[in-house]
Amino acid sequence: MKQDASVTSSPSAAPYRAFHSRSEEARERKEKIRELHKTKPIYAGIAPVFFVIWAASAYFTLQMPNVWLKLPGYFLIGVVLHSLGILMHEGLHGKLFKSKKPNRWVGFLCGAPALVGISAYKTVHLYHHRFERGIEDPDEFENISRRPFVLKLVLLGWFFVGAYFYIFHVPINGLRLGNRLERRRIIEEYLLMIALIFLAFQIVPIQILAQVWLIPILFTAQLAQVRGLAEHVFTAGDDPVRATRTVHSNFLVRFFMCNMNYHLEHHLYPGVPWYNCRRLHFLLLDDIKKAGGSVYNSYLVYLWDMGKALFSKVTNPYAETGPPAGYYTHYMPVLSGSGAQPNGAASSKSTQTPAK
Numbered sequence: 001m002k003q004d005a006s007v008t009s010s011p012s013a014a015p016y017r018a019f020h021s022r023s024e025e026a027r028e029r030k031e032k033i034r035e036l037h038k039t040k041p042i043y044a045g046i047a048p049v050f051f052v053i054w055a056a057s058a059y060f061t062l063q064m065p066n067v068w069l070k071l072p073g074y075f076l077i078g079v080v081l082h083s084l085g086i087l088m089h090e091g092l093h094g095k096l097f098k099s100k101k102p103n104r105w106v107g108f109l110c111g112a113p114a115l116v117g118i119s120a121y122k123t124v125h126l127y128h129h130r131f132e133r134g135i136e137d138p139d140e141f142e143n144i145s146r147r148p149f150v151l152k153l154v155l156l157g158w159f160f161v162g163a164y165f166y167i168f169h170v171p172i173n174g175l176r177l178g179n180r181l182e183r184r185r186i187i188e189e190y191l192l193m194i195a196l197i198f199l200a201f202q203i204v205p206i207q208i209l210a211q212v213w214l215i216p217i218l219f220t221a222q223l224a225q226v227r228g229l230a231e232h233v234f235t236a237g238d239d240p241v242r243a244t245r246t247v248h249s250n251f252l253v254r255f256f257m258c259n260m261n262y263h264l265e266h267h268l269y270p271g272v273p274w275y276n277c278r279r280l281h282f283l284l285l286d287d288i289k290k291a292g293g294s295v296y297n298s299y300l301v302y303l304w305d306m307g308k309a310l311f312s313k314v315t316n317p318y319a320e321t322g323p324p325a326g327y328y329t330h331y332m333p334v335l336s337g338s339g340a341q342p343n344g345a346a347s348s349k350s351t352q353t354p355a356k
Contacts, residue, residue, distance in 0.1 A: 029283055033269060036276040036283075043275045044096040046258070047087050047110055054080045058212035070211065077212065078219025079256050084110040085224070086258045086274070092122035095273035104185075112193050113213065114220055115167045119185035120174030127177055129270055132244070133237040138173045141233060152310050155233060162228065163221035230302050231263045234294075234309055234335040240268060241291040245337065246281060248297050254278065264293055296337040309333040 054077055061073025090096050091107025107118040124138050131137040144154050174186045200209060236242035246264040254261060259277040265284060266272070272280050288295065296302045312333055 032283060033272070033280065036280055037269070037271045037273075039095050039098050039273055040275070041097045043273065044087075044102075044106065047084070047096075047106060050080050050083050050087070054212075061211055062208065074211070074216045075219050077216035078223065081113050081213075081217055081220040082223045082227075083256045083258060085114040085116060085220070086260050088114075088116065088118050088121065089125070089260070090258065090274050092118055092125060093270055095271070108189055108192075112196060114217065114224075115193070116170055117174070117186060117189040117193060119182060119189055120171045120178075123174040123178040123182050123186070124170055129267065132240065132267060133232060133235070138169075138177065139232075155229065155306075155310060159225055159229060162225045166224070166228075226299060226303065227257070227260070229306065230296070230299060234306060234333050236292070236294075236334045239291065241288060241293045243267070245294040245296065245302075245335075246288075247299055247302060248295070249299065253299075264288065264295070292336065294335060294337045296335075302335070302337070305335050309335060
C-alpha cells in the first residue's frame, strides 16, 4: 500500500481547526516550522553516546557485590535500551540521516537490543500515523473490544505485560500490512537479529548477559508500557489535535526519551526530528490549548488520572445519535491534562466528556 508522504517528511495537511489562520503571525510560524524539519545528522551522534552509557553502566553493575547495589545499574541500562528504541523510531521517519540506508541500519542497531525490527515497526507505525485512533490503526486499543469493561482489563494488562506482546505484534502485523519489499526486509532483519542474539549467547556467559541485557530489558518494557499508554489512551480521538498527548517533564526524562514526550507535536508534524520537538511544542502550544489538546505536567499525574479513570463508570455517548461524521466512536473517558485548557487553566481531573 502506498504510504502517505505527509507521514514521513512534511507537515500534515489535516484540518486542525485552531491551526488555520492567514495572519502574518501564522505565516511566520509556518516558516519556523518548515525550518524545524531540517535533518542534522550530527544529532545522530546521540546513538553512540547511549551505547557508551550502556557499556559503562554494565561495567559498574558487574562490579557491585549484591543485587540491591546492582538495581540502579539495571534500571539505567533499561532506560538506555528504551532510548535506543526511540532512536530507531527516528530512523524509520528518516530523521537520523538524510539518506535511507544509514537510517535503516543505524535504526536496526538501535532497535535490535529491544527485540524490535525497524522495517516491521516502520510498516506498523506508519499505519498508526495514517489511521490514528481509527478502525485501521493497528495500535488502537479500542479496536480490541467495544466493551468498556474489557478495554479496562486490556489497559491494565498492557501496563504490566504489554511490551512482551508488542514484540510479537510488530513483526506479525508488519508482515500482514507490508508490501513485498517490506516483508522481505522484515524477514531479513529478524533473521539477522536472531543470528546476533545466538552469537551473543555463544560468546558472553549467561550470568553476564543476564545482568547487562536480560534483566535490564524488563525495565525497558515497563518504561515502554507507560509511555505507550500516555501517548494516546483516554484522548478524545475526534480531531488530530485531540487524539494524542504531550507530557511535560524534566531535562533528564526529555534527554533519555529523545523528546518523545512531545508526542502530540510529533503526530502533527512527524517530519520534525526529535531535537526540534521541544521548540515545536512551544510554537504550537497556544493553538493546542484552544483546540483542547491533552497536555500533562508529568507522567505520574497522568498515571494517577488514568488509574482513577479505569475505575470510573463509562457509557457509550453515541448510543442513540452515533459518532460525528468521519470519526471513530471512542468509549472511554477523556483526560485533558493540566496544560491544555484555553487560557492555560490548570487542571488534571478526569472527565467523562465524549468526543464532539
